[in-house]
Amino acid sequence: MAYKIEEVLDLKKWETLQESIAIATNLAIILVDYQGRPISTHSQVQPFCSLARKHPELKFFCEKCDARAAIEAVRMNEPFIYRCHFNIIDMAIPIMVDNQYTGAIMAGEITLRDNHDKLEQVLNLDHLESVQAFKCEHVDLFEQYPSLTLDELTKFANMLKDLSHYIVNEAIKKDFLVKTYKQSLTIRKKDDRVVTSTNLDNLEYVEKELKQSLLDKRLNNLSTKRSLKNKQLQPAIDAIFYNKQENLDLTTLASLCNLSPSYLSRLIKEEFGEPFTKVYTKLKISWAKKLLKTTDLPINQISDELGYVEPSYFVRTFKKVTGMTPLKYRKNSN
Structure with missing residues (x-):
């Protein structure tokens, strides 16, 4: 049976939980579908990223980063921590249902205190003047990103992975039970x-x-x-x-x-x-x-x-x- 994550999860409840986690961890968090398109609100989004995702040209690159990182996370079957096209640190936690990729938790929007350059950059756009110009124009916002160590970020990634497994399993269990129960009501x-x-x-x-x-x-x-x-x-x-x-x-x-x-x-x-x-x-x-x-x-x-x-x-x-x-x-x- 094929599931769409937005059909299984109660998005309102998820967004409440997502907001609480974002506040507690200093991470920006958003839920995306298998194509990298947002299906939840963006919790604790940083001002720089917020402007970029609203930009008519640059928002496409943000979604492209999300999609590429999520695919890599699926390939690894683990949270994938990476650098985006603006050199900001993000991570993708894949959501798998019956071994099928249905979406991902995208989190991050931070800078690292260590091991920054060791992380893979999934989309390099240093050659694009529009990207560099946007970064220079909003350098004051760029400097507002919270900072974590790679070890701290890895622990948060594993926590989100365990949480997503639990939530999805419970949601699917409920979805199956409710459908079966409704069918049984015919008697x-x-x-x-x-x-x-x-x-x-x-x-x-x-x-x-x-x-x-x-x-x-x-x-x-x-x-x-x-x-x-x-x-x-x-x-x-x-x-x-x-x-x-x-x-x-x-x-x-x-x-x-x-x-x-x-x-x-x-x-x-x-x-x-x-x-x-x-x-x-x-x-x-x-x-x-x-x-x-x-x-x-x-x-x-x-x-x-x-x-x-x-x-x-x-x-x-x-x-x-x-x-x-x-x-x-x-x-x-x-």
């Missing part, structure tokens, strides 16, 4: 869950809801086809469906399958992703929801139909699973 009724953008921003919520949705889908399949990956479970599942008014335990079900209760319990968890008690409870609640929607049976009768000893226990269980009482569920359904 739910509209009144079962209210999905908001706030909820989808919460990765823990999405993971929990996705797990629930996938289990609901398995239960929904069982209620119609009773299709199972592990056919050893078929006698137990059939018994549960044919005896909805009973409360069957693992020992009884295990004897039908010629299995031990502990082994049956393990197989059920492998099949549905949750322990037997949770699966059985949610299955009964799914039947209760169907009865509440499609019949006018009173709550105590539905409780009896599903093998609950006391209607009060059925109500508590229903509310624990769905977040509402059976009466409220029926009212919302209608």
Whole structure:
């Protein structure tokens, strides 16, 4: 699957973090795409660079430097520290997704106290009068650049590398989970869950809801086809469906399958992703929801139909699973 970094990252959140890092490190930072084009604001940009990037001719060279440095960083698979066409120190931290280059964190706009000339200059434009004239015209701004040692800059580069890996991995994980969760919602009724953008921003919520949705889908399949990956479970599942008014335990079900209760319990968890008690409870609640929607049976009768000893226990269980009482569920359904 191909990703564009601006589609995966939450740019507003990234820019807030980017600004904080720029202030703490004295580095100017910007996020660029694989062609070197900016996709975030430019944090703590130095006045000289700001003017250069707005210049109709010189801004092209700035982007060309960014693109060349980023490609070199990808080739090395490491942060690449270099000199730009103005002899200013910058670095490129590649952002890789599934081994594909999607963009880079460009940082720097500093001078070095040591090893300055040992760094590669990715674009030499000393022969261009416009470059030299611009530098001479704004020499006062050029002298305002913060200064670091190469060791300090290398440590910052490695920090940004680790940070970019973490952020991208988490962003892709969330992107995958949200898409899968949205797809899984097709098996739910509209009144079962209210999905908001706030909820989808919460990765823990999405993971929990996705797990629930996938289990609901398995239960929904069982209620119609009773299709199972592990056919050893078929006698137990059939018994549960044919005896909805009973409360069957693992020992009884295990004897039908010629299995031990502990082994049956393990197989059920492998099949549905949750322990037997949770699966059985949610299955009964799914039947209760169907009865509440499609019949006018009173709550105590539905409780009896599903093998609950006391209607009060059925109500508590229903509310624990769905977040509402059976009466409220029926009212919302209608």
